[in-house]
Amino acid sequence: NAGVTQTPKFQVLKTGQSMTLQCAQDMNHNSMYWYRQDPGMGLRLIYYSASEGTTDKGEVPNGYNVSRLNKREFSLRLESAAPSQTSVYFCASSDALVVGGELFFGEGSRLTVL
Amino acid sequence: GENVEQHPSTLSVQEGDSAVIKCTYSDSASNYFPWYKQELGKRPQLIIDIRSNVGEKKDQRIAVTLNKTAKHFSLHITETQPEDSAVYFCAAKGSNYQLIWGAGTKLIIKP
Numbered sequence: 120n121a122g123v124t125q126t127p128k129f130q131v132l133k134t135g136q137s138m139t140l141q142c143a144q145d146m147n148h149n150s151m152y153w154y155r156q157d158p159g160m161g162l163r164l165i166y167y168s169a170s171e172g173t174t175d176k177g178e179v180p181n182g183y184n185v186s187r188l189n190k191r192e193f194s195l196r197l198e199s200a201a202p203s204q205t206s207v208y209f210c211a212s213s214d215a216l217v218v219g220g221e222l223f224f225g226e227g228s229r230l231t232v233l
Numbered sequence: 234g235e236n237v238e239q240h241p242s243t244l245s246v247q248e249g250d251s252a253v254i255k256c257t258y259s260d261s262a263s264n265y266f267p268w269y270k271q272e273l274g275k276r277p278q279l280i281i282d283i284r285s286n287v288g289e290k291k292d293q294r295i296a297v298t299l300n301k302t303a304k305h306f307s308l309h310i311t312e313t314q315p316e317d318s319a320v321y322f323c324a325a326k327g328s329n330y331q332l333i334w335g336a337g338t339k340l341i342i343k344p
Contacts, residue, residue, distance in 0.1 A: 159242070159336060159337075160336060161239075161322055161334040161335055161336040161337050162277070162322065162334045163334070164331060164332075167331065169330075177331070209276065209277070221267070221279045221282070222267075222269075222277075222279065222332070224276035224277050224278070225276065226275075226276055227276060
């Protein structure tokens with residue numbers, strides 16, 4: 120039982136390049152999330168998927184796209200990376216049917232855009 | 234818009250003393266308030282949570298209190314230990330069912 124697995128752990132991009140962050144969970148959770156974490160700003164929601172087949176914008180969606188490939192997998196794509204997207208990205212999942220619903224996070228992906 | 238304010242941003246306490254972190258939320262419809270701990274270089278992990286129908290919850294050295302009238306909630310850690318050093322985040326589940334996060338408190342335990 121690996122929990123939430125995200126790849127890659129580290130990535131360096133040049134401005135304008137594209138990349139996809141992959142996330143998979145093995146807890147049969149309905150909901151999945153992508154957050155970014157910047158110093159002093161806590162966790163900001165980029166996109167989420169309440170259930171398989173649905174995706175919604177969070178607080179900071181500009182410059183990102185997502186795909187809920189199936190119940191297990193939720194990917195985040197940067198089409199044209201910008202230095203402002205340098206951050207640590209966390210994928211998370213939760214059982215949305217449970218009131219409250221603990222978030223289980225992946226280990227994080229540190230992205231640097233030069 | 235909805236927001237959660239968290240104070241202080243940094244808290245330094247002597248080992249063995251207590252630590253208190255406070256959060257204020259704006260959405261009166263919020264009904265779920267978790268606290269997450271993030272050790273350096275690690276992922277955030279849930280340490281305790283409270284629902285709006287409860288005023289206080291304890292788990293060993295950790296407690297959370299909720300004042301719905303004032304719209305604030307607090308994390309209390311007693312008998313602090315070196316392993317309590319981390320960044321702590323509060324959050325509130327808003328009317329759109331998504332968590333609104335505080336900016337975090339860096340807790341430093343001095344030996």
